[in-house]
Amino acid sequence: MKEIIILGDVEMGCGTYTDDFVSDKLLSKLILELSNKKNDVDLVFNGDSFDFLKCPIILEKEFIGKGKITKKKNHHYPRHICKDTSLAKLNLIYNAHKEVFDALSYFVSKQNKHLFFVIGNHDADLMFKQVRSKLKKLIGGKNNRSNVHFPGLKYQHNEVLAEHGHMYDYLNKIDPKYWYLTYKGKKILNIPWVSFSIVSNFLDEKEKNPVMERIFPRQEMFAKHTGLLHKLTLRGFIHLMMSILYYPVRYHYDPTYTYPKELLREFYRRIKKTHWDVDKIMHKFQKVQKKRKRRYKIHVLGHIHDKYFEAKDGEVFIHPGSWRDEYDLNSETGMLEPRQKSYVKIIVDEERLDYELVHLDNNRTPLVFNDVKDNEHKFIELIKEDELKSVVFR
Template sequence: MTTQKEIIILGDVEMGGGTLTDDFISDKALSELISEISKKSHPVDLVFNGDTFDFLKCPSIIAGKKSFPRHVTEEISLNKLGLIYQAHQQVFITLQKFLQKKENNVYFVLGNHDHDLVYKSVQIEIKRLLQSQKQVHFPGFNYQYSRVYVEHGHQYDFLNKVNPKHSFLNYKGERILNIPWVSFSLISRFMEMKETHPFMERIFPRPTLFAHHKNLFKKITHWTVEYMVKSIVYYPFRYHYDPTYTYPKEILREFYRRYKDVHWDVDKIVDKFKRKKKRTFNKHQIHVLGHVHDKYLEENMGKVLIHPGSWRDEYELDVKTKKLTPKTKGYVTILVSEDGSLDWKIINHPMTRSSLHLDDVMKDEKKYIHFAAKEENFKFKIF
């Protein structure tokens, strides 16, 4: 049967600004994959399923001054995009070549780390950087074709969901991003910790990490409780004119649950997705989600639900040996035949990386940040 189109889906790439807070170092591997895809004889939809760009943890550098602004204007988002482009220019250039075939298209689905894509000027700039006006698309929260449904999934995570009808806030006469409360707290408080402990966020599962790194757990817990208390009894009064300091009332219950369960990671979203998008789930055959970086596959009654995993630099921590094993990078490919039939695969992109030991990394995180980057031929632009 003749292939009408191929859909290739990658999630959670999280290209940052080439700083300590940038966790994407696989430019070479991703560019090689895109180059391979470019050779295909049939049309390809390349779908980046949210968190393609890590605007959230990318600093803004204006007039030589680095900051993590809480109030994200259009100018700040464009400044961050410029840093991301400079840090990961190889990926952008490879995408340009992919788009030289007029039947190929690139889609950027919204995620919680790249909410800045709602700014039209950011979309226009990405199209300019990729040298394509008609083949680069911003479909919002999901991509749909035939019986394929692709969504990032942060809308099923209480701490990271946004109001699709209210993407912006007004602050001192300027339009700023209306991002989730937890994102505001990340920008205001936790980026300092990320710069101090740049490697730790790459390690999973978190409970195992905290069991071996009790000082880090105490620090995160202390800062979280402090920020939570101030968000209730101090910030609303001190910054009563600032809409970014309001918080959802349900946040107290959510933070108590996470504190009690030692759970500082994103929630699983599969069950919530199937419950809240029941009609969508019934309508489509293949569903691809992101947000949660663990790989997941569910096949039942002709339906397929896939988490292909992340393209960040991440490691699996062995609870007994404390060995850190680099996670593989995967993607989903779906062949759409002329008769509408779908043939899907999950493919791991071949990579060679060294295992590390937690004790060594804890002694000198920056050393191993550089070591990992060197193994993937990545150089940080700003350190």
């Protein structure tokens, strides 16, 4: 018997204000429980396992003044992502979430336990061979690297298919034939235009408002935070105009500043409607799946952080939701309810194929939106403390 565990977007970052993952203890507990099972286990991180996209590069500089040497840390978000940039980010992620990495190391130390990392739009850095090798070394050590796998854009086992899902999202899909660009003689990642825009123009705002992006529905959140809505809308419009009229001329030698013309209409539509969410993808996936020769019974997608379940014509379609720190806003009461963490559990043997969407206990404390809005940085620390208290090892 094989057990397949599929996790949605975990998005481990580097521990800064742009890092939305705080469930180290809860995830480590789950991994350790899976490690101690007697049966075979495939643990699948279904894309966006790591939030390379929002992870900065941190530099330490020395300043000499008044006879003293002062060290000061500075950070930035590089637009041109080469292997060295990705490796530096991986080290930051490892140090920020070592508890999870230690649990994964214990998991792959078991001969019948296998770990899979599907590639998503936040961790396209896994395309670099050097990053995959480093990750295998961090998790597998010297003896267990063969139990760490990188299946690319999808995980497949018998009648089970897991994909991240960004390839069905117009603004986040990548042409798999062109993973890389060349800039100043270096190979860099060819991430979507929207990702380039986020890295260059919006992460400083994420640092100022680290919690707001975790709140759903976005329209309800913006209705209570019109100042942020107007700021992002204006910034988005200016960036769009610069991308059309200025950047292609100013940076004509830089391939990261070119963009498909069809993006113009889509991006303008989103600004006009203040639509800052990721579009739903399941119906697009189902259309594509119908045309494929190989059929599956269980389909698991990530990318969309809302939970979703549909069973029809002998097939099952599941979004297990995200492992980020996220909240549902009650517009009437103004309360923020922490979202429950879930995963897909599939049992495969010769006679059966069973599945279950498992929900973990949520002992987190609801928050008051206006309190969080007034001091987001304070609540970042309170959220981490509350998360630690909510997880109980039995």
